[in-house]
Every structure is written in C-alpha cells, then in structure tokens.
Amino acid sequence: MVMAAVQTGRYHRSYKSELRLWNTTPQITRMIILAIVLVLIPLVFDNYWMALFNTALIASIGAIGLNILVGFTGQISLGQGGFLAVGAFTSAILTDRMGVPVFFSILGAVLLTAAVGMIFGLPALRLKGLYLAIATLASQMVIIFIVRRWEFLTEGQGFVDVMRLEVFGFSITRANFEQQWYMILLVITIIAAFIATNIFRTGVGRSFMAVRDQDIAASAIGVNLTRAKITAFGVSNGFVGLAGALMAHYTEIVSWERFTLDISIQYLAMIIVGGLGSVAGSIYGATFITLLPVLTRMAADELGGVAPALRQQLPAFEHAIFGLTIIVFLIFEPKGLNRIWERIKEYFRYWPFRY
Amino acid sequence: MSQFLVLLIYGLSEGGILALAALGFVLIYKATGVINFAQGEFLLIGAYTFYAAFVLFQLPVVVALLIGVVVAVIVGVLVERLILRPMVGQSHISIIMVTIGLAAVLSSIVQMFFGTQPRSMPNLFPTAAVPVLEGTVPANRLWVLAVAAVVLTLLTLFFQKSKHGIAMRSVADDEQAAMTVGISVRRIFTMSWGLAAVSALVAGVLLADLTTVEMGIVNFGLMVFPVVILGGLDSVPGTIVGGLTIGLITQFTSGYFDPGLAEIVPYIVLVLILLVRPYGIFGEKRIERV
Numbered sequence: 001m002v003m004a005a006v007q008t009g010r011y012h013r014s015y016k017s018e019l020r021l022w023n024t025t026p027q028i029t030r031m032i033i034l035a036i037v038l039v040l041i042p043l044v045f046d047n048y049w050m051a052l053f054n055t056a057l058i059a060s061i062g063a064i065g066l067n068i069l070v071g072f073t074g075q076i077s078l079g080q081g082g083f084l085a086v087g088a089f090t091s092a093i094l095t096d097r098m099g100v101p102v103f104f105s106i107l108g109a110v111l112l113t114a115a116v117g118m119i120f121g122l123p124a125l126r127l128k129g130l131y132l133a134i135a136t137l138a139s140q141m142v143i144i145f146i147v148r149r150w151e152f153l154t155e156g157q158g159f160v161d162v163m164r165l166e167v168f169g170f171s172i173t174r175a176n177f178e179q180q181w182y183m184i185l186l187v188i189t190i191i192a193a194f195i196a197t198n199i200f201r202t203g204v205g206r207s208f209m210a211v212r213d214q215d216i217a218a219s220a221i222g223v224n225l226t227r228a229k230i231t232a233f234g235v236s237n238g239f240v241g242l243a244g245a246l247m248a249h250y251t252e253i254v255s256w257e258r259f260t261l262d263i264s265i266q267y268l269a270m271i272i273v274g275g276l277g278s279v280a281g282s283i284y285g286a287t288f289i290t291l292l293p294v295l296t297r298m299a300a301d302e303l304g305g306v307a308p309a310l311r312q313q314l315p316a317f318e319h320a321i322f323g324l325t326i327i328v329f330l331i332f333e334p335k336g337l338n339r340i341w342e343r344i345k346e347y348f349r350y351w352p353f354r355y
Numbered sequence: 356m357s358q359f360l361v362l363l364i365y366g367l368s369e370g371g372i373l374a375l376a377a378l379g380f381v382l383i384y385k386a387t388g389v390i391n392f393a394q395g396e397f398l399l400i401g402a403y404t405f406y407a408a409f410v411l412f413q414l415p416v417v418v419a420l421l422i423g424v425v426v427a428v429i430v431g432v433l434v435e436r437l438i439l440r441p442m443v444g445q446s447h448i449s450i451i452m453v454t455i456g457l458a459a460v461l462s463s464i465v466q467m468f469f470g471t472q473p474r475s476m477p478n479l480f481p482t483a484a485v486p487v488l489e490g491t492v493p494a495n496r497l498w499v500l501a502v503a504a505v506v507l508t509l510l511t512l513f514f515q516k517s518k519h520g521i522a523m524r525s526v527a528d529d530e531q532a533a534m535t536v537g538i539s540v541r542r543i544f545t546m547s548w549g550l551a552a553v554s555a556l557v558a559g560v561l562l563a564d565l566t567t568v569e570m571g572i573v574n575f576g577l578m579v580f581p582v583v584i585l586g587g588l589d590s591v592p593g594t595i596v597g598g599l600t601i602g603l604i605t606q607f608t609s610g611y612f613d614p615g616l617a618e619i620v621p622y623i624v625l626v627l628i629l630l631v632r633p634y635g636i637f638g639e640k641r642i643e644r645v
Contacts, residue, residue, distance in 0.1 A: 076448050123626065126633045129447040130390045130588070134580045135629050138622035145619045261577075265455055272452050316466040323459025330453045331441045 021197065038186060042179040050178035052294060057185040058246050059286035061192045063270040064279055065239025068196060070268070071276035072205070073232040074212030075124050079136040080267040082143030083237050085259035087113040087244025089153055092160045092254045102167045106245040113241025114234040121233025125226055140264055147256045159255035162248050181250055188246065189283070192239060196279045199235065208232050269322065273329050275336030284337040296321045357490030362610040363603070364487070368496040368565070370602020371503025374595045375558035376575065377582040378510060379551030381594050385527035386547035389439055390451050393458035394555060395576015401427055401556030402563040402572055403465050406476055416479065423556050431552030435545050462573055473569035480564065499561045506557050511591055523547060581621035585628060
C-alpha cells in the first residue's frame, strides 16, 4: 500500500525529548543548513554588506529585548532609544575612562540598563495601553535630555569615542574589522536568542505571557503582577542594554543623536514586522527593517531613469516606505514575517493536502 | 512683573493652540478608541495646505482656509476608511503602531511636496506691540488666543447643542446603546476623524502664523500627550484646561529657568500626574471586568 506518510503530531517518549528545542529531522536539517549559510556569509559579501549584517545582528538583540516586553508581556514601550543610550554610554564610559575590561563593562551595561528599565517600568504597575505608552514616551524624553545635558557623560564634547574592541587579549584588526565583528555578534545573537527562547519555557516566562493575555485573570490564578511586570522590564532592558553596549563598541562612537524617539519607533516596527511574541520574528524583523532603506535606495536607483523625482526625494521616499511597511503588515499580516514563514512550512508539511 | 505678563500671554496663546490640537486627539480617542500618534502630522498638513493656497496660489485668506478645511476633511476621512477601519478590534499596540506608520507616511508626503526648508508666511494678524498693563506683548499672540478661544467655544457648543455633537458623545459613551437608538456609528467614526483634522488645521495655521511653516510643527504634536493626560482623556473642558496649563508651564520654565528644560517639563509633569492619578485629573476611572 502506497500512501504518503503524513505527520499527525509530535510524540515524545521521554521528558528529555520533550525538552529539546529541535526534535524532527527537518528542523535539525534546517538548523544545520542555516548554520552553514551564516558561516559562509563573510566569505561571499563585501564590507558594505557585512556592515549592514552587523548592524542587523545588533538590532536583533535589541529587538529580542523589546519583544520580551511588548510582544510577550504586552507592555508597550516607546523608550527603547533611551534604554539603548543607557547601555551604550555605560559600556563606553566604563571601558574608555575607567579602564574596565570590555567583557565586564558590557556586563555592567546590561545590569545597569536592566536596573534603569525596572525603575522606569514602575509606572507600568498602574498603567495600561495608552497611558503606559505615554509614560514610556516620557521616559524616552527624560533619558535623552539627561544624556544631552549631563556633562560628565561626554566631558563636554557631545560624544564619546570608544577604543577598538579588545577582549581577553584578542583585538579586532583593521583589515578584517567587519568579518571579525560578524563572528562575535553572530555568537552573541545566537546566545541571546537561545536564552530568550528558553525564558518562555520557564515559569517566569509563562507568567509574562499570562500578564499579556489577561492580567486580571493571571493575578487570579496566582501570578504576582508586580513581580512579573517589573521582571519583564528588567529582563527586556537587559537585552536592550547589551545591544546598546555592542552598538557603542562596534560603531566606536556614542552620541545622543543615535537614540532618539525615531529609534524607539524603528525598533517597534521591527517587532511588528517580524512578529509580536516571537524570538525568531524579532530577528527577521530587525534584519528586514535594517535592510529596508538599502533596498529602497536600490529600487530608487533602478527606477531613477523612469522617475528621477524618486532619487531626489530619497529621504522622504524611504520614510514613506517605512511607514507603509508598518501599515501594510498590521492590516494584512499582523503576526508578521514569522507567521508567513510558519505558513510556508505548514504548506509543505501537509502537501498535497490543504490542511 | 512685565516679564511675568509676557510669559503669561505667550503661554496662554501656545496653550490655546495645544488645546485645539489635543481636542482633535481626544475627539478621535473618545469616539473610536484610537490613539492617534499622527496628530502632529495633521497639524503639519493643515499648515502646509493653507500655506500652499494662501502664499503659492495667492488666494484670499477665507478661500485658503476653506480649501484647508476641505483637504483636512478628505485626509481625515480617507485615513479612517482605509487604515483605521480594517484595524477595528485589534490590540492597543497594533493601533498605536498603525498611527505611527501613518505619521511617517503623511510627513514624508508633505516633505516630498515642500522639502525641508522652513517657509515664511505673511502674517495673518498684526504683530505690533500692544501695551498690556505695564508690559507690552505682540498683538498676534492676543489674536491667536482669541481665535483659539472662539474655535474652542464653537466646538464645545457643537458637542453640547447640535444633533451630531450629541450623537458623537453618545457613541463615545456606549457604542452599542448608540447603535440601538439608530445612530450610525460608522458615520460618527468618519465624522470624528474629519472634525479632528479640522481642529488640527486651525491649530496648525495658528502655529505657523506664530512661527514658520516647517517640518518642526510635527514635534508640537508630541506635546499633545502631556495635555491629554493632564486633562483626562475624556473631557473637553479638561483638554482646554490641560492645554493652557501645559502652555503656561512650558513658557514659564523657558522664561525663568532654561528653554531646553522647557521641552521636557511637560513630560515630567505627566509622569508625576500618572503616579498620583493614573487616569489624569479630569478622567474618570474605569472599572475593568474580565
């Protein structure tokens, strides 16, 4: 009898197999292929594209952080830019002026940003929806104001110069700057994604999701709302602080212009486009939004012959495409790129049946 | 004393404009539950349409204003129909994000047409210094204050007396009950977006008259949030009081302390209010049920 063997579900014979992140052969194959592709990337692309990928990797870590708060815990935050600034300035000042080894300065940035996030998360205990959005908008404005005005941070220059990265005796060389950074960032991003995925397999992570889905019901079944919300702000901003610190060391200059409200909005766009409440989605979204202006520019160049106005109006055009992307995703695919990818996988899994 | 008076007039005129901008925001929020982050962009579109009609096409003020109103209503209605209607029933986060996306699109459209250079507009009101008590203030500030007061009064009367205004309030109160007495909720949704755009137009034109026509008008739109929190999101008088208060606080801080600090003082006030009264000073507390 010849019949297509269709998987009817995933069955486990031991607890150990249930705890595995990847079970099936296709999943493991996909991961191996992905790993090979990721390692091959620096051999194929030139420095320009490597710089973009590096930016996307840093953004991925920041987006994972924001997604923990917004997508998994349901607490909207417009203060991402401010928290990135906290991470960036902390790590830059610790290494440059106080001579702390990079590893510890980044760790310090993570901890401090988490602490600051918890303080600014306090209003979330009483506020929801719009009120919380505006309170976090206020935290963005206040943090950036402090960063601009506090002379100690930049010693009056308006920016901080950061030394070239040096960890455990290994230092980045000028010739292979982008490639070496790529490997470092790739490893850190994978670790961050791994940690974030596993957070949501623990009790704490589940309590975040309970708060998101229905906070009153969550507190009725014994979730400590105060603790869950504050922890979510802390954990989320830990990741954001890591992204900020890496940004500081990678770009080697820190100034407040990189952390404005526009950045907060960009990060929100990343998690909307990628998929709220999905770690993989954060990475897709971060990559997509980072590459979007580049793709827009390429499109404008291509169309330049037909419509020269496009090339002249490039900044406005890029901004318009950015806004349209958010709107189109929200109206047509509110669950983002992650859902699209899942649908593709499902299509092939059930083929030739529809479902 | 004279500096106090000048700052008072400056604060009140700016507060009047803020109240107008915030009223549009509150209108949309009350009727449709949408948090509109594109309010600043509505101001921008209003100011630039008026500028185009008045300066570029050399039309008389009244005609330019009418064109401004028509464009504002069209934009408001289109936005509601095309973007917000498909989003009905989505989460807060999605609705906030869709208006943020909208803000990006609207401001870049304006930028495509007019570029980023500030444009100057001939003054609508006389700017001569007027003696008030011991000090002097520019006349246009007083004019702006007067116009804002008139428009705000008209809008308040509209909500209190007119059939449509009462219908809008009833929808804000309880959509289903409004529907059962035969009010078209959809039409009210559309109408509130149109009306909000018009009130933003007036605010945009007044602001442009005090300063210049430029992209920076958008930032003024962000100040709407402290105003609506202060005023509570669901009361018209609250919004007016909120607007005037924020205007005064900003001007006094900038006059007596530090202009840079003035930009964030409204937000500090906002956080303090939220810590003490999470629903604003005039807002009513909602009881939540699971």
